[in-house]
Amino acid sequence: MTTFDPPAAPGTPAVPTPRTTTIEPPPLTRVEGEGRLVIQIRDGRVEQARLRIFEPPRFFEALLRGRAFTEPPDITSRICGICPVAYQMSALAAIEQICAVEVAGPLADLRRLVYCGEWIESHALHVFLLHLPDFLGANSALELASTHRRHVERGLALKKAGNELIRVIAGRPIHPINARVGGWYRAPRRAELTALRPALEQAREIAHETALFAATLDYPDDHLDAPFLALRAPGTYAIERGRVAATTGLDIPPGEFGEHVREYQVPWSNALHASLSDGHRPASGDDAGTAGADAGSPDGTSYLCGPLARFALNAAWLAPAASETAAAAGLRAPERNPFRSILVRCVEMVYAADEAIRIIDRYEEPDEPALPVEPRAGTGHGATEAPRGLLYHRYTTDAAGTILDARIVPPTSQNQRAIEEDLRGVVERHLGLPEPDLTALCERTIRNYDPCISCATHFLTLDITRA
Amino acid sequence: MTTSPPATSTQAPPRPTLAVWKFASCDGCQLTLLDCEDELLSLADALDIAVFAEASSAVVAGPYDLSLVEGSVSTPEDAERIQQIRAASRRLVTIGACATAGGVQALRDFADVDDFLAAVYATPDYISTLATSTPISAHVRVDFELRGCPIDRGQLLEVISAFLARRRPTISSASVCTECKRRGNVCVLVAHGTPCLGPVTHAGCGALCPSYNRGCYGCFGPMESPNTTSLIRQLRVLRMSDVDIDRVFHTFNAAAPAFRDAGGQP
Known part of the structure; x- marks a missing residue:
């Protein structure tokens, strides 16, 4: 029989000293991305805790140059099959800013509505298929189906409700086709949306029930110190628009994102890292026109975006149903244990299903599916809350609408540094654990963040080197 | 090195084994399998899912009866890896535009990859990449190619069902126009004057874009005999x-x- 032995990843290997032993446990899985973990331990101290991402680069920011201003929603959705709506919405926000078009009323409501669908399908995927098996000692949801079949079946029904919402509004759940600069190609009929109501009511109920079930699980102790960053739109739980806020007191429009968040490259990862600073970028960090991300080390702090950050900053604006779920599950903002992010995802699914129902109930078919849009020269910024956290796009176009420059900062890029810091802490606190248990705990630590590495998947393999 | 399945091979399993592999891609085509919410659990009964990194931590050694391959080859390491996967697979089916045509990342084929690298990364030397993004069929023999960016869920189920029944998949190689007519759509190109690639594009999406008053933008790639000149x-x-x-x-x-x-040439 043939056995298949995939080759090692490219990149910088852990550098063993002659006294170093390298341990190679089985691959870490159930994450969205191609990477591995490298941990070096010497004399009882963690020397290095790195998330090495070797997902092949696909150069989206480069291939967008020379394309038309109408194309980024379709092109950038191909960055991620799990959160394509997020890419479309951030791209649209940035381009519509350049074109001085403001989409409002039902056309804007439909954007929030389709985004609710994506939050539901993406969170359900993570909660049931990727995360829950960790807590119940299974390798997969398929395996879980033999012991917890009802949960798996209801989880799939919840996921389907999210996908159906996207499909009806935008054509298909993966790389939907209906969103365009200025609005939509076709606005759904009211009856098409109201037909979704029963499935969304059931989704809200399943998400609530799942939160109650998840509240009974055992959670390892962990405490994340990094600041949280998320969009904020007082009065509502921010999804598709808002200002960029952080627990440091930061409160800026998306257009100033680049002045506070610096992307930089590290040798062990094909994904750029990011750090949060007080707003004054060093001159060398000015990448406003042509250059790629900075090289070298960070000058700001790590920070975290995603469900924990949104809950910390915006819990006050959850609608009653979601607030009740949070209270019933014993969640209070801020929640700083990343293992308990599964509870926050459940609360956000309750919110998304509930919000979707509200939007459907008030929906009136627009006269036209889109506003007229003319190309303009300029730079635009768009930030929306992808399921995994804030997704920032920036485009510069010429007068004909041709893209001169593009910059995309996905949530996993922003979270990498905080994830590595958390990982280091987890390993330090559990150095005495036997190797397989420590490995499993490290895998779980990574999964807490639902990393979307290419916004994609493959092996994340763990290397622990002890000297 | 570390991304290997267990070294010990298991006994020949009673059910056919399925392996899902990822190359340069967005993950959407393999996600299509998990999007079969109504069929997923029965699929898992009919097939032994031996490798599916996104969905399961359990990894079974090869050989595999059916390998689904997502993504294009864009690094030297991946050019090696696909050879090993082919050798370990009885049937190999590519899923999606990346695996069958190189995907959107193949736009690098028309540019200087060093310019692309410098546009994204400050220190391009850290990045290992090839100058081209190529389909799986440029490297190994492929038993069937499923089109689409992303693939269609119904077509994926048809390919897996056909495999289980040991027959050829029934997948039309006609154009999107045939699906549009069957759906009763008004022709957006003729009636509305909307540019549409439907006449030259491979069927499979169910004429989605024209159904949303939009011209087809060709995400399923060329049909069998496309008259692009016309x-x-x-x-x-x-x-x-x-x-x-x-x-x-x-x-x-x-x-x-x-x-x-x-x-x-752009």
Whole structure:
């Protein structure tokens, strides 16, 4: 029989000293991305805790140059099959800013509505298929189906409700086709949306029930110190628009994102890292026109975006149903244990299903599916809350609408540094654990963040080197 | 090294084994399998899912009866890895535009990859990449190619069902136009004057874009015998500029020969 032995990843290997032993446990899985973990331990101290991402680069920011201003929603959705709506919405926000078009009323409501669908399908995927098996000692949801079949079946029904919402509004759940600069190609009929109501009511109920079930699980102790960053739109739980806020007191429009968040490259990862600073970028960090991300080390702090950050900053604006779920599950903002992010995802699914129902109930078919849009020269910024956290796009176009420059900062890029810091802490606190248990705990630590590495998947393999 | 399945091979299993592999891609085509919410659990009964990194931590050693391959080959390491996967697979089916035509990342084939690298990364030397993004069939024998960016869920189920029944998949190689007619759509190209790649694009999406009052943008790639010359003449009649014609052919299936040649050199 043939056995298949995939080759090692490219990149910088852990550098063993002659006294170093390298341990190679089985691959870490159930994450969205191609990477591995490298941990070096010497004399009882963690020397290095790195998330090495070797997902092949696909150069989206480069291939967008020379394309038309109408194309980024379709092109950038191909960055991620799990959160394509997020890419479309951030791209649209940035381009519509350049074109001085403001989409409002039902056309804007439909954007929030389709985004609710994506939050539901993406969170359900993570909660049931990727995360829950960790807590119940299974390798997969398929395996879980033999012991917890009802949960798996209801989880799939919840996921389907999210996908159906996207499909009806935008054509298909993966790389939907209906969103365009200025609005939509076709606005759904009211009856098409109201037909979704029963499935969304059931989704809200399943998400609530799942939160109650998840509240009974055992959670390892962990405490994340990094600041949280998320969009904020007082009065509502921010999804598709808002200002960029952080627990440091930061409160800026998306257009100033680049002045506070610096992307930089590290040798062990094909994904750029990011750090949060007080707003004054060093001159060398000015990448406003042509250059790629900075090289070298960070000058700001790590920070975290995603469900924990949104809950910390915006819990006050959850609608009653979601607030009740949070209270019933014993969640209070801020929640700083990343293992308990599964509870926050459940609360956000309750919110998304509930919000979707509200939007459907008030929906009136627009006269036209889109506003007229003319190309303009300029730079635009768009930030929306992808399921995994804030997704920032920036485009510069010429007068004909041709893209001169593009910059995309996905949530996993922003979270990498905080994830590595958390990982280091987890390993330090559990150095005495036997190797397989420590490995499993490290895998779980990574999964807490639902990393979307290419916004994609493959092996994340763990290397622990002890000297 | 570390990304290997267990070294010990298991006994021949009673159910056919399925392995899902990822190369350069967005993950959407393998996600399509998990999007089969109503069928997933029965699929898992019919097949032994031996490797599916996104969905399961359990990894079973090869050989595999059916390998689904997502993504294009864009690094030297991946060019090696696909050879090993082929050797370990009885049947190998590529899923999606990346695996069958190189995907949107094949736009690098028309540019200088060093410029691309420098546009994204400050220290390009850290990045290992090839100058091209190529389909799986450029490297190994492929038993069946499923089109689409992303693939269609119904077509994926048909391919897996056909495999289980040991028959050829029933997948039309006609154009999107045939699906549009069957769906009763008004022709957006003729009636509305909307540029549409439907006449030259492989069926499979169910004529999605025209059903949403939008012209097809070719995400399923070229149909079996596309008359792009004739379509381009019609697109010019509709006052589509040459640069827009180039762009629409050179997007998600830019390296598929019929679309590559239709788009000219950007």
